[in-house]
Amino acid sequence: MTGPRRADILVTNIGELVTFREGPLARVDEKTAGIVRDAAVAIREGMIIDAGPRGEVEPRYSAYEVVDAEGMMVTPAFHDAHTHLVYAGSREDELELKLMGYTYAQILERGGGIHRTIRMTQEAPLENLVSQALPIARLMQNTGTATVETKSGYAVNAEGEVKMLEAAREVERITGLRTVRTLLAHVVPRDYPGDRGDYIRHFIEEAIPRVTSRKGLATYFDVFCDRGAFTLEETRRLVEAALRHGFRIRLHADQLEYMGCSRLAAEYPIDSLDHLDRMPPENARLLAERGTAAVLLPTSMVSMRDFDARPPVEAMRKEGVIMALGSDFNPNNQTPRMELALDLSTYLYGLTPLEALAAATVNAAYSLRIHGETGRIAPGYRAELLVWGVENHRWVGYGWGASKVALVINGNRVFEAV
Ligand SMILES: [Zn+2]
CATH class of the missing domain: 3.20.20.140 (Metal-dependent hydrolases)
Incomplete structure (x- = not known):
């Protein structure tokens, strides 16, 4: 039996993970948005190495840093x-x-x-x-x-x-x-x-x-x-x-x-x-x-x-x-x-x-022709993602004018949004 793999960052307790299917997306709905509820994302050396249901992803990794998304939404960065x-x-x-x-x-x-x-x-x-x-x-x-x-x-x-x-x-x-x-x-x-x-x-x-x-x-x-x-x-x-x-x-x-x-x-x-x-x-x-x-x-x-x-x-x-x-x-x-x-x-x-x-x-x-490396949350893509202070995608628009992004993850850096 092998033990858990190493991750630098594990983002877990994600209420709604919006991963997006491979782009570009001419039609966007819940399916092509690749939404996973109760999810986790593992990151190593600035890259996403795993993303999916929390119950599957979390046990696979031992992480240096755990980011608790507190049931909120996570999406790719802008x-x-x-x-x-x-x-x-x-x-x-x-x-x-x-x-x-x-x-x-x-x-x-x-x-x-x-x-x-x-x-x-x-x-x-x-x-x-x-x-x-x-x-x-x-x-x-x-x-x-x-x-x-x-x-x-x-x-x-x-x-x-x-x-x-x-x-x-x-x-x-x-x-x-x-x-x-x-x-x-x-x-x-x-x-x-x-x-x-x-x-x-x-x-x-x-x-x-x-x-x-x-x-x-x-x-x-x-x-x-x-x-x-x-x-x-x-x-x-x-x-x-x-x-x-x-x-x-x-x-x-x-x-x-x-x-x-x-x-x-x-x-x-x-x-x-x-x-x-x-x-x-x-x-x-x-x-x-x-x-x-x-x-x-x-x-x-x-x-x-x-x-x-x-x-x-x-x-x-x-x-x-x-x-x-x-x-x-x-x-x-x-x-x-x-x-x-x-x-x-x-x-x-x-x-x-x-x-x-x-x-x-x-x-x-x-x-911008950088979609092969970033813009989605999937293994092999750059770890450029956002932890939001809202629970789901319906707050985009609805919560207009407010800064709803809470944390920015870029490579191996995690910092608070303003
Ligand atoms: Zn212009």
Whole structure:
């Protein structure tokens, strides 16, 4: 007879363990969510080695550290599929302008909005970008986020884009928060010395190759394909150049106006289309067929005060689109807390609590192409999980605005959530 095996951490007395089947999950219900009641999870060397009914798992292990979940829910940790974590300055004064009725275009004309952030970010040394992003990154970790996608895009030139991505890499090195980095063609900067055509040429001939020449600096390429940013044709040129350089693609699409951007999924391999607030429902089938994730960003609907449009979630559900979630943390939307995105996605977009959980974990991991290593609770996956202060998944949405995550487990570290 062999004795119990060694585990570093045993999480036990779990009321509801949400494991999730192998992703991505186009349909999320209690079955695909892989729910186990009265469960336990064993962890060794930062990896999950066992998960299942407590009566089976617990006797198999002798653990250095036992975490008593006290009958509460345990889920995978969050992967935030869309943020703009790195930039300089802040824009808190713009809220009052918005409330006074100024449109975003008028705020831009007054020298505010994105062009202000670009100016401040371009001037800031790399160390300042890092030190501004650090407390946010730590807050993300302490609220249950294990991975954050983060973009460049507040720069005037190629050098500035590289600086932003280097800063994100430094934030990852210091905090241990995993970053998936994206080179973003955001808007034509007001201070760019040349016209639109010159800028796009500069992006293609300088920014893209310069970022690729630094190994591992960015995996993804993104274009803000929308009114006031880049046209469909400009987006095509940029995406084709990025694909030639080996980037994977995610796009800002159909947020402010429908210009056909989500249709680009028919032309290129696109891992995710983000926002989609104005995507026509009939495009959902295309996304489902192409396996393109829809990254939904409900907090930006609030911060943009854009209450007229929302993504066609019913059509997405019907067609089997893989829905993911992001916080969309950015200078205009100060919400690094993924839980708020989950909660709002239920009331504003109609996601079920389980759909919201899958969107923030297994499906967000898929949209970032890290789903082979994280996003589920199963042997062989990274030990990135959350012990909640609520008993079951129905509290997602229902307990909106409150921090319901109690403990964060990341590798062999266990810490209290804030
Ligand atoms: Zn964005």
